[in-house]
Amino acid sequence: MHIQFSQSRPQGARLIAHVVDKGKLPAATNAAMRAGAQAARFKGNAGQTFDGFVEEAGEVARLALAGAGDRNDEARFANLEKAGAALAGKYQSSGDKNLVLDLSESDLSAVEVAHVLLGLRLRNWRYDVYRTKMKDDQKITLEGVTVVGAPQGMEAAWADGAALAEGVEFTRELVTEPANILYPESFVERCQERFEGTGAELIVLDEAEMEKLGMGSLLGVGQGSSRDSRILAIRWNGGGGEAPIAFVGKGVTFDTGGISIKPGPGMEDMKWDMGGAGAVAGGMLALVKRKAKANVVGVMGLVENMPDGNAQRPGDVVKSMSGQTIEILNTDAEGRLVLADALHWTQVEFKPSRIVDFATLTGAIIVSLGHEYAGLFSNDDKLSKDLAEAGEAVGDKVWRMPLDKAYDKLIDSPIADMKNIGGKGAGSITAAQFLQRFIADGTPWAHIDIAGMAWSEKQGRTWDKGATGYGVRLIDRLVADTAES
Numbered sequence: 001m002h003i004q005f006s007q008s009r010p011q012g013a014r015l016i017a018h019v020v021d022k023g024k025l026p027a028a029t030n031a032a033m034r035a036g037a038q039a040a041r042f043k044g045n046a047g048q049t050f051d052g053f054v055e056e057a058g059e060v061a062r063l064a065l066a067g068a069g070d071r072n073d074e075a076r077f078a079n080l081e082k083a084g085a086a087l088a089g090k091y092q093s094s095g096d097k098n099l100v101l102d103l104s105e106s107d108l109s110a111v112e113v114a115h116v117l118l119g120l121r122l123r124n125w126r127y128d129v130y131r132t133k134m135k136d137d138q139k140i141t142l143e144g145v146t147v148v149g150a151p152q153g154m155e156a157a158w159a160d161g162a163a164l165a166e167g168v169e170f171t172r173e174l175v176t177e178p179a180n181i182l183y184p185e186s187f188v189e190r191c192q193e194r195f196e197g198t199g200a201e202l203i204v205l206d207e208a209e210m211e212k213l214g215m216g217s218l219l220g221v222g223q224g225s226s227r228d229s230r231i232l233a234i235r236w237n238g239g240g241g242e243a244p245i246a247f248v249g250k251g252v253t254f255d256t257g258g259i260s261i262k263p264g265p266g267m268e269d270m271k272w273d274m275g276g277a278g279a280v281a282g283g284m285l286a287l288v289k290r291k292a293k294a295n296v297v298g299v300m301g302l303v304e305n306m307p308d309g310n311a312q313r314p315g316d317v318v319k320s321m322s323g324q325t326i327e328i329l330n331t332d333a334e335g336r337l338v339l340a341d342a343l344h345w346t347q348v349e350f351k352p353s354r355i356v357d358f359a360t361l362t363g364a365i366i367v368s369l370g371h372e373y374a375g376l377f378s379n380d381d382k383l384s385k386d387l388a389e390a391g392e393a394v395g396d397k398v399w400r401m402p403l404d405k406a407y408d409k410l411i412d413s414p415i416a417d418m419k420n421i422g423g424k425g426a427g428s429i430t431a432a433q434f435l436q437r438f439i440a441d442g443t444p445w446a447h448i449d450i451a452g453m454a455w456s457e458k459q460g461r462t463w464d465k466g467a468t469g470y471g472v473r474l475i476d477r478l479v480a481d482t483a484e485s
Contacts, residue, residue, distance in 0.1 A: 019066050175455065201235040201236075221258070244353065383446050
């Protein structure tokens with residue numbers, strides 16, 4: 001979506017929108033619009049809309065009102081995003097190509113308007129690449145927004161918002177793509193294309209290089225697939241000489257479960273089992289595009305988990321890059337095997353100050369938290385607090401779960417250093433305990449289980465059903481709050 005700024009309303013504008021606080025209407029609203037809004041019980045609640053038609057200078061235009069809720073609400077920014085998203089949702093397929101956001105009577109600040117535009121742009125995103133028989137009234141027509149009467153500093157405020165939107169959209173694109181299109185090699189290629197010319201450094205490890213490094217844990221997951229596995233690192237040096245913050249993502253581009261094959265119904269959803277890697281790629285793109293003043297690295301372990309004659313079996317023992325051995329009891333507990341080597345390599349290669357990993361790791365976290373919070377596990381109270389505050393601020397919410405040595409016995413193996421699953425209970429916790437064994441002593445680390453957040457079957461604040469882009473805004477805000485302030 002193209003967003004431009006103007007001091008005057010374009011001639012012939014057919015769709016004009018105002019964002020209004022609860023209980024307030026623009027002073028110039030005519031009597032018919034006021035009566036219509038009252039009859040429709042439009043109060044200006046966050047995300048509420050009302051529209052009608054007005055005649056101006058001999059031309060008829062649609063006038064839309066979007067509610068931003070109470071001005072003093074603690075969730076002010078979220079409510080402004082809801083207002084923008086409501087406009088996109090209502091007029092996305094209206095036949096209009098351009099929406100005029102008229103701020104001439106508004107007292108919104110530049111930052112507030114940027115949130116309206118962020119909600120509008122993100123909600124207008126839809127991936128119709130493979131749909132060839134859509135009816136005209138189903139197709140997206142809304143292509144741009146013209147902001148009239150924007151406050152001072154608007155373009156600078158929106159530059160950061162646009163970078164963030166691009167990152168979220170990239171993550172949604174990656175998560176939405178089918179597995180015959182997006183697999184480890186093509187994931188890397190798409191990132192190479194998107195980051196070209198940005199100043200970021202991309203590092204790619206192929207299977208031969210990973211084998212030399214001893215990444216038996218990651219390579220074991222992908223050995224049943226005809227698609228080669230990859231490690232992709234994106235490094236951005238926008239700070240001084242400080243150690244980077246590292247974000248590590250699970251990138252299982254399709255997960256059949258391997259030999260421990262999943263049930264058929266719903267298996268198509270496993271194209272988004274790379275949601276953690278998608279979040280890291282999008283988060284890095286947002287940081288790079290806005291030239292974040294911080295040193296950051298994003299690492300993605302990319303594999304496809306398939307069952308063929310070469311696939312690893314339950315009962316196999318693999319050796320990780322760290323030297324620790326793992327007994328495979330269930331080949332569908334593969335994400336932690338990928339992350340084990342990715343986390344260790346990240347520490348050896350980049351010596352980060354902090355590590356945060358993102359992974360669609362366990363169905364158990366959905367049982368615990370549903371689709372409202374991601375599960376947060378950490379060995380560091382400050383990092384946990386920083387993540388919780390960042391997540392609350394941007395809507396990528398996390399809820400801290402326990403880590404405790406008492407759970408370690410559940411993953412101790414009689415023939416190897418550990419096994420890759422525990423018992424029936426505490427499935428998300430034992431997965432996190434497993435990952436913790438690959439974190440060096442003294443390194444602040446957090447694991448975020450996003451199995452319930454990467455994909456949604458219902459509309460959200462700034463998304464339709466499908467890929468949410470979860471994690472991008474959390475990454476961006478964490479870096480802004482803790483490394484750039």
